[in-house]
Amino acid sequence: MANDGRSDVPLGRRSPMATTRVMVADRNVITRVGIRSILERNAGMAVVAEATTYEAILDAVDEHGPDVLIMDLDLGDDTTRGLKICEEITDRYPGTKVLVLANTLSEMIVVEALRRGATGYLCKDDVKADELGKGVKAVQDGETVLGKGVGSMVARGLGSSRGQAEHLTDRELDVIRAVAKGLSNKQIAVQMYVTESTVKFHLQNAARKLNTHRRAELVHRAAAAGLL
Amino acid sequence: MANDGRSDVPLGRRSPMATTRVMVADRNVITRVGIRSILERNAGMAVVAEATTYEAILDAVDEHGPDVLIMDLDLGDDTTRGLKICEEITDRYPGTKVLVLANTLSEMIVVEALRRGATGYLCKDDVKADELGKGVKAVQDGETVLGKGVGSMVARGLGSSRGQAEHLTDRELDVIRAVAKGLSNKQIAVQMYVTESTVKFHLQNAARKLNTHRRAELVHRAAAAGLL
DNA sequence: TAACTACCTAGCCAAACGGCTAGGTAGGAG
DNA sequence: CTCCTACCTAGCCGTTTGGCTAGGTAGTTA
Incomplete structure (x- = not known):
């Protein structure tokens, strides 16, 4: 139909x-x-x-x-x-x-x-x-x-x-957006009702997917990809 | 004419x-x-x-x-x-x-x-x-x-x-661009032939002008302003 | 059922960063 | 000449981060 x-x-x-x-x-x-x-x-x-x-x-x-x-x-x-x-x-x-x-x-x-x-x-x-x-x-x-x-x-x-682009999960995007606003992991944790560990966890995963290990670059790449 | x-x-x-x-x-x-x-x-x-x-x-x-x-x-x-x-x-x-x-x-x-x-x-x-x-x-x-x-x-x-927008100097822009690439202050220092202190100095000034104190946000704002 | 994904938590350590104070030079404008 | 701007350097200290290992749950799919 x-x-x-x-x-x-x-x-x-x-x-x-x-x-x-x-x-x-x-x-x-x-x-x-x-x-x-x-x-x-x-x-x-x-x-x-x-x-x-x-x-x-x-x-x-x-x-x-x-x-x-x-x-x-x-x-x-x-x-x-x-x-x-x-x-x-x-x-x-x-x-x-x-x-x-x-x-x-x-x-x-x-x-x-x-x-x-x-x-x-x-x-x-x-x-x-x-x-x-x-x-x-x-x-x-x-x-x-x-x-x-x-x-x-x-x-x-x-x-x-290898044929399948890794894409960011909703949670990872949330964290990246918060980082782009200049928030610290602790502040993000409070805002998202999770622990700082979780924030770091999401960031690490996102960083791996976007092939970087620095939050500044992470934000830049996400922004360039139109994800923010 | x-x-x-x-x-x-x-x-x-x-x-x-x-x-x-x-x-x-x-x-x-x-x-x-x-x-x-x-x-x-x-x-x-x-x-x-x-x-x-x-x-x-x-x-x-x-x-x-x-x-x-x-x-x-x-x-x-x-x-x-x-x-x-x-x-x-x-x-x-x-x-x-x-x-x-x-x-x-x-x-x-x-x-x-x-x-x-x-x-x-x-x-x-x-x-x-x-x-x-x-x-x-x-x-x-x-x-x-x-x-x-x-x-x-x-x-x-x-x-x-107050009537006059502060604008970034060439050097500050250089540093921000390097930060956007995910480089550390030390790496930037080497690349620019200055000391790490100088890099931090430029970053602090740029951060003040763009009204932030986090490099991730700094990069984001500079990017949003079309400066990169 | 097992396997998988997305999600969440904990703690450790070294490195990086931010914020500060206190200097310096070179060149241009008043 | 003095003031101003842009640029450069030094060191200190506390905070934030990156990187890691090692767990957990809920929901979906095979």
């Missing part, structure tokens, strides 16, 4: 040349309008829906059944939420390909997104106007599209983590 | 109602196209030039003499460079008002930008489509435009630093 919604929405497939139905998910109006303008220069492409929140994405995909969903993983304060949505879409709506259009380039996020079913990953600041249209077409055909610098990152990411 | 360039570029001022000549500086094509689309819905507004690098901004402003320059301060790897450009434009081309359109909201950057002559400061993720056009018009009239959340930030910023 998951993708039944698609069958009753073949509207828009009426032009002589099949139209690529695109949906855009981004919190930023300017970006949404920009993507729409760029894509609609190409004949045969139409932006059929937009979404600005995580909740709205699933509804809109279900309702409009786009061929390609262009999405920014960061639609709120939680990029991991974006990753989950990405996985959910590709699981439940195999007819909709996901093209991630990210603000930043973080190895961890790139690897996770692809592992969860994204067919393409482009970086906003690097993408050229014509690349966007080509990327959408390629992704629609099931071809994997990786932007400038993304490819090598994937290679490294898959190599270093 | 600075703004002589304006007089020979009155093209576009031919409509009955005076046209607002806008220039957009942003590294991101999608954003540039988006802004153009949104503004050109309003009659009486035209995007007459675009720039994607710091160098190109000054040339383009000199050549086209826009009424309003919409710019992202972060066009490369150095936001402070954007601040300098902002100051230079407002100094040399008083006929061109600067409206900063930022990705992130950092108290330090906001305060600095306004101190250096920006007439408005909006945040990409918060701005609504109609606000952009209104903002441009208001800025053109010399009215200060502050986006959601920016106002209170300015108040706090001006209050805490």
Whole structure:
């Protein structure tokens, strides 16, 4: 029942040349309008829906059944939420390909997104106007599209983590966020209703996963990965 | 000679109602196209030039003499460079008002930008489509435009630093960048050819300026302010 | 059932850090 | 010349940290 919604929405497939139905998910109006303008220069492409929140994405995909969903993983304060949505879409709506259009380039996020079913990953600041249209077409055909610098990152990411990127648990993220605020382990312990030992435990695990052993770098990497 | 360039570029001022000549500086094509689309819905507004690098901004402003320059301060790897450009434009081309359109909201950057002559400061993720056009018009009239959340930030910023934001010295930035990489004070000392005491000295000063006393938070704030 | 994950706790030790006081130099501005 | 800024150095002391070993529970999956 998951993708039944698609069958009753073949509207828009009426032009002589099949139209690529695109949906855009981004919190930023300017970006949404920009993507729409760029894509609609190409004949045969139409932006059929937009979404600005995580909740709205699933509804809109279900309702409009786009061929390609262009999405920014960061639609709120939680990029991991974006990753989950990405996985959910590709699981439940195999007819909709996901093209991630990210603000930043973080190895961890790139690897996770692809592992969860994204067919393409482009970086906003690097993408050229014509690349966007080509990327959408390629992704629609099931071809994997990786932007400038993304490819090598994937290679490294898959190599270093042997196929499965370790990702931070909720608790670890909580601790890191507290560290970023300048709290000491003791203060964090009080705030989280656990002991200082536990705080140190989570930090050690997080540090190992992010491949560092210094809290300053830990915070920096987590921030760079869009985790804060 | 600075703004002589304006007089020979009155093209576009031919409509009955005076046209607002806008220039957009942003590294991101999608954003540039988006802004153009949104503004050109309003009659009486035209995007007459675009720039994607710091160098190109000054040339383009000199050549086209826009009424309003919409710019992202972060066009490369150095936001402070954007601040300098902002100051230079407002100094040399008083006929061109600067409206900063930022990705992130950092108290330090906001305060600095306004101190250096920006007439408005909006945040990409918060701005609504109609606000952009209104903002441009208001800025053109010399009215200060502050986006959601920016106002209170300015108040706090001006209050805490009494009119002059303390800014980090080169050396302090070097040390912070090293800390962000996870280096210890000793390692940083070796790398910078100074003693550990000196490293600690710079860190203490930087920490005071950024109003913290923990290196993890120091790195986080510096990163949030686009200083790394 | 066993195995696994996420979570929590304890204590030890050496290293690193923060906070402080008290000096120094070189270069530019008034 | 004096003041000021940015830069550099020294040492002390208490706190925080990183790194470690060695346990525990609850919930899920195989």
